[in-house]
Amino acid sequence: MSEAATLSLPSRLEVVDHVRSLGRALVAVMPIHYPRAMLRAHQLHPMEIWGPPHVERHEGSRHFQAYTCDIVVKAMSFIRSGGLDATKAILVPHTCDALQGMGSVLGDFLQPDQRVLTLYLPRGRRSSDHEFLRRELGRLARTLVEVSGHEPCRDDWDEAFEAEDAADAALADLYRRRARLAISDRDFYTVVRSREYLTAEQFCDQAAALPEGEAPQRGVGLMISGIVAEPALFDQIEAMGAYVAGDDLACGFRRVYSASAEADPLERAANRLLTSPADPTCGTPIQVRVDTLQTRMRALGARGLLIYDPKFCEPELFDVPLLRKHLNAAGFPVLHVEFEMGDRLPYQTLSRIEAFVETLS
Amino acid sequence: MTRSEALPHYVESSRLEHFVNYEVLGKTTLRVQRWRDQWKLARRRPRPNSPLNPPLRSVAHMKEIMSRHYLEGRYAAGVRKVAWVTSGAPTEPLQALGYFLVYPENHAALCGVRRKAQGIAEEAEHAGWSRDICSYARTDIGAMISGKTPAGRLPRPDVLVCCTNICQTVLHWYRVLADYFECPLVLIDTPFLYQEAHDHEVAYVKRQIEDMICVAEEIAGKSLDETRFRDVMTNARRGAELWLEVLNRSQHRPAPMTAFDGFIHMGPIVDMRGEAVTVAYYERLIAELDERIERGIGAIKEERYRVLWDNLPIWFKIGDFSKWLAERGVNVVASTYTFAWGELAPMIDPSQPLDSMARVYLHPILNRSTGHKLASMRRMVDEFQLDGVILHSDRSCKPYSLGQIDQRDRLVKTLGIPALLLEADHNDPRDYSDEQGSNRLEAFIEMMEPRG
Ligand code: SF4
Ligand code: SF4
Secondary structure, three states: OHHHHHOOOOOHHHHHHHHHHOOOEEEEEOOOOOOHHHHHHOOEEEEEOOOOOOOOOOOHHHOOOOOOOHHHHHHHHHHHOOOOOOOOEEEEEEOOHHHHHHHHHHHHHHOOOOEEEEEEOOOOOOHHHHHHHHHHHHHHHHHHHHHHOOOOOHHHHHHHHHHHHHHHHHHHHHHHHHHHEOOOHHHHHHHHHHOOOOOHHHHHHHHHHOOEOOOOOOOEEEEEEEOOOOHHHHHHHHHOOEEEEEEEEOOOHHHOOOOOOOOOHHHHHHHHHOOOOOOHHHOOOHHHHHHHHHHHHHHHOOOEEEEEEEOOOHHHHHHHHHHHHHHHHOOOOEEEEEEOOOOOOOHHHHHHHHHHHHHHO | OOOHHHOOOOOOOOHHHHHHHHHHHHHHHHHHHHHHHHHHHHHOOOOOOOOEOOOOOOHHHHHHHHHHHHHHHHHHEOOEOEEEEOOOOOOHHHHHOOOEEEOHHHHHHHHHHOOOHHHHHHHHHHOOOOOOOOHHHHHHHHHHHHOOOOOOOOOOOOEEEEEOOOOOHHHHHHHHHHHHHOOOEEEEOOOOEOOOOOHHHHHHHHHHHHHHHHHHHHHHOOOOOHHHHHHHHHHHHHHHHHHHHHHHHHHOOOOOOOHHHHHHHOHHHHHOOOOHHHHHHHHHHHHHHHHHHHOOOOOEOOOOEEEEEEOOOOHHHHHHHHHHHHHOOEEEEEEHHHHOOOOOHHHOOOOOHHHHHHHHOOOOHHHEOHHHHHHHHHHHHHHOOOOEEEEEEEOOOHHHHOOHHHHHHHHHHHHOOOEEEEEEOOOOHHHOOHHHHHHHHHHHHHHHHHHO
């Protein structure tokens, strides 16, 4: 982990100051998919909320039952304790039933100072889905004008797409260059996840500054799948004599979008979102997910799949038995563990991962 | 071995088997059974030590209709095209095309009522599905991989139709079915309505219904007959109107039926909406309810408190709850769940089938905001003159349950009535504690005492 020193990422607070100096207001955004360039064109900057892990569930539990995932309950705690006071709006994309409930409870009952925005993401990739998403984004854009007081002109849109497409491309490039980056998995994913709060330019700078060289990938290569993984996991995996050959994380590879050259900004934003890789929350058929994982695992030299899910995540849980069945048949062992978001990984979880790594060695 | 060959219990029937076992022997046997049940029910007198009045006589007819439906299901594969559909799917075009429809959720509920759900769900759990996913899904996945079902046998689907207007869970679940059955999965994606429906949402649903019709026509090998389609739509509207009337009869004091009766009598409107038999059945049921109202007969003998049930029933507890609550003078007279199949009746317009279907299938209560659900509960408290609300916090059903904590708080604060959050699961007995449940219900009833 000696490479940790190579990173010097701005803190969230520094980013807040920076975007304000650029005349942009902050919008808190829940996972997973949303139109970044559209926010930017409206002089808004997204700050994503994935947890946060250090927040307790207590306050959120006043509104959601115990069988609700940490992403939703902790975000609610964070909102209720004033953690998002600096933001002008909260955008809740319709990722799953749990986020649907959160968006609805926020808007109907809790009515925070911030405007609550929602976005329905279609579960297909058909022409009807494209058409719908284009119009749904149009609806969101009209609301963003009310939030920001800024109606984007053509130049605003072009500038925003140019910047965000560059950052998307930088993220895709990071994944392509992974084996040639002389940084630990922890650092790699710290940079990948910095897209959650940095500006597009800051992210591109960070990605470009990563040192090339031999990646410290020793031991057994794992593919890691799930919604989100906190940095401590990567340290632990390394300590067990394994490395992350690739990921299928909602906070990672599932957001490697392709750019679109459409002239119409809504069309362009819709195309981008509908090019996201296989993702159960987007309705990807299981066989397509299996094929994609298998191809990538072969190409990246991953020997097994670690599915690492927050508790109570239905979109993930439904796929697990079939991923296991099909990937086992293809010669890839699969381990599924569930976790509660926090600063420490429970001993039992770690020993299961350790045993899995040993069987792959 | 292909994936579908791993399901040997899904066999096809010949036309002869269908004719003999279903049309001739099956229908006749069920009719005789119904006559026998009717004869018994007609002679049944109130039992002195039961808090409940005798059951509705119509139940014999309902049993016949539902049993016939499941019996036909045993012999449908190979004879009729079969579609497995979610409970909120736009099925009218499929009916008009002659599909036999299987509602896995209703099948799972049947397993729950017969107290078979846990054992069948465990089959899915042994195969790796987590106990944290919806117990309907676990029950049906368990039935699919093991062949265990109280219905005898379900027909293999030629197509799966999944509509997200109740939850996203169904899409995750139907993706699993599609993987096993290797058949087309048609998705009708219905944007969740945080507020009123927008035009682009209606247009999106309409277009998907049109696309579904194309797929269904291709699989069926025939075109949709417009006249037949309109007839189905007319029946669907009439059936839903009548169902709503059935439920609204419980605005009378004493209420002639309980919401628990409603959970059972909703079978035809869920599984057979659009069919003439459903219309005829609810006409008969209304006549019997009116007779009860006229004679002042309530579903329970002493109705002291009138209560609303929110969310799915606890299928494996329906009988116990109904009796236990009746013993304490509590009549659960209404439920948000049963209303979902009736309240959209005015939106169904057979003269504009596709436009009206797009609207109808966007608007089920489960596809609407938590605030809308609270408004519905308030309206029901008023219209049914209710003394309290039981909100079943259903561990399996997140879309129905998330929001209940705030809904309960507002019911208590703004209407000043007791409202109880009851932790359970609609199909999994392992998630309900009898002792804790009874204690909480006792306390709830005590809070209603000043109103009794
Ligand atoms: S962790 Fe799963 S259930 Fe929770 S918000 Fe994310 S996708 Fe939804
Ligand atoms: S019980 Fe709830 S989660 Fe399960 S299928 Fe029905 S609506 Fe969906």
